[in-house]
Amino acid sequence: MASPLAHAQSQQATIVNDGAMVYQNDDFDAPVIGTVKRGAVYSISSGKKGPFYKIRLKPGTVGWIADTDVKPGVHRVAAPKKEKMKPLSDAEKPEPKVKPFFASRFRGITYDHIYFTEETIGGSQSEYMGFLGVKFYGFNTLFDGEIYTESNLIFSPSAPKYYEDITGRSAGGFIFIADFLFQTPTPRGKNAMTYYGFGPMFRYSQFNLEVPDGTRTLNYSAVDMTVGAVFNFGLGFRIQRVSLRLDAKYYWERTQYYGFGANAGLDF
Known part of the structure; x- marks a missing residue:
């Protein structure tokens, strides 16, 4: 049986967002069947259906991923920069949540x-x-x-x-x-x-x-x-x-x- 993504219809792509979600169908309301890591390389369809590429997670398993989460081609993706947290002043600190009296x-x-x-x-x-x-x-x-x-x-x-x-x-x-x-x-x-x-x-x-x-x-x-x-x-x-x-x-x-x-x- 031919692969769901034949070589003539597929391309390599790099995941650019960590924890990107893979959907069962080309719909953001569809069930999520998995997530993929930033920097990983997968086979995706050469064309899009709306804002989605078809993606091959593993042999026999395909899904749909948003075009904002992938970049066609094999790329080296740098780890996201961690911003240094500046200590909050007393005035900036959020007030602790207090339950209502009756609760x-x-x-x-x-x-x-x-x-x-x-x-x-x-x-x-x-x-x-x-x-x-x-x-x-x-x-x-x-x-x-x-x-x-x-x-x-x-x-x-x-x-x-x-x-x-x-x-x-x-x-x-x-x-x-x-x-x-x-x-x-x-x-x-x-x-x-x-x-x-x-x-x-x-x-x-x-x-x-x-x-x-x-x-x-x-x-x-x-x-x-x-x-x-x-x-x-x-x-x-x-x-x-x-x-x-x-x-x-x-x-x-x-x-x-x-x-x-x-x-x-x-x-x-």
Whole structure:
């Protein structure tokens, strides 16, 4: 079988551009079947079809190459000169790209002021209590993908004051709350946004109580563990790498109560 480029129809040519692309057809939108190195010599067609020469890459394999990438004849092609890079001044250096606020993720400390409510000692009791903890929020914090989430682990190292008011004796203990919210940040700007969300929550509390019983004092531990849901709405601001957030939360478990939080976080 005759070669796709017969001697009478072919010529030698030198590749003048490194990494020149060879196409399957005479069309820049055609699939690329290979690349060739600057200075290499190949057989090409003596005539062109539009801006393309037919090129023989190896026996049985032909393609099309742009006329700007080849020079008919065998030539010595010098290596391209490497330009010396002049150091950029501070004014010329490009500013580092910063992700939008809503696309960044943060972790930091949080303080929550919660109107804690529970059913105990014969009725519903409520008390404002302070909680300290850690907060994680943003995309890809716990799950991969485009899911904006928030996680909180908060702790109050004391018992509600209503135990002391009712029993007349001191009470100790703690409350631990963990929650996880799927959030929607909207509207959102470069350095500010609002958000709302909901998700599951878990609470564990343990209180050490002294209860008078006639002439005696009974000591016992009140332990409670429950799950529920939490809803929130808030505002967020960013100053360089620091995020500041204020939010309101509504807890729905065995009882219902609300709280307010403030958080400072650093991106990571």
